[in-house]
Amino acid sequence: MEETISLKEIFEVLKKRILMILSITLGAAIVAAVVSYFLLTPTYESSSQFIVNQKQEDPATQYNAGDIQTNVQLINTYNIIIKSPAILDEVVEDLKLPYTSEELGDKINVTSADNSQVVTVTVTDEDPAVAVDIANATVEIFQKNIPEIMNVDNVSILTKAEVAEDPTPVAPNPILNIAIAIVLGIMVGVGLALLLEYLDSTVTTEEDIEKKIGLPVIGVISQVSDKDITEGKAGFQQQSRKGGFDGAQKTV
Known part of the structure; x- marks a missing residue:
């Protein structure tokens, strides 16, 4: 059932x-x-931004849609390079960080909006000042080394990370x-x-x-407490005495 x-x-x-x-x-x-x-342990975030531009041989030449699309496609490559040992090893050495390049890479997040030439490098660390130093050093070293790595010179720093007066932890x-x-x-x-x-x-x-x-189930026996039993006996005794007295009166 x-x-x-x-x-x-x-x-x-x-x-x-x-x-x-x-x-x-x-x-x-x-x-x-x-x-x-x-x-x-609270962790803090700090971000630095750079923009990818196609270097023009002739300053009078205007950017076209093809140049911008090329820069956007290059950003995906830059996102990988910026977290590579070629960049992070130098960051670790310059800042004398107690991390390996792999450990430092886990603290860095590189993002860019769709069809945007602006790249944001966000660093998470337990010390807000260290997070600022890592973000700025990573972008600066990347800007310095990218011409040798890819034979291009099209990275400009937009904003540098700064320590807030009262930093708020993100986690x-x-x-x-x-x-x-x-x-x-x-x-x-x-x-x-x-x-x-x-x-x-x-x-x-x-x-x-x-x-x-x-x-x-055809019957149920109710639970009787000691108090109920005591009260029941008292009531029975009173009823018996009352009945005996009435009987005596009737006999007389």
Whole structure:
């Protein structure tokens, strides 16, 4: 026989185990807050931009669509070169960084908008000043070395990275982490409550008995507490005394 469960039954299960669900949710939020505020190291971002232009032999010659398209296609190549050891090894050496070129490459993100000649080099580091130095040094060294690497001279620096007066870390985001932890805590709590209810084989209702033995229930013995028994005896004794007194009167 296929078993079904109604929304009312689910609600009753959640109501019965609401304290467990709230405890798991609160615990997850507290753990996320502690990890975000005290255990994770804040990281900062800094960006520098350069633009790719086709060098013209004749200053009077105007740029055409073909020149711009060529520059846009070159950007994809530049994005790879700028994170190569040919550039990053020199950055590590100049700034005396405690990283290898591979480790430094993981801290650098190079992006460019579609059909744009502007390239943004973004560096993430635990020290905002170091992030600024890496971003500026990477772009400057790339601009210096690209003529030898590709025999071109078409890179101009647009903006240099600067240290803000009050830098704000980009990670971690405590509020977002706590919100995610609360959602996960609720999901885990609800799932655990339903699982415990499914695994609970205790017989508590008449329906449970019918499901277990396959026979209808024809009678139920109510649970009687000690208090009920005591009150019942007192009432019986009072009734017996009253009945005996009336009998004596009738006899006389």
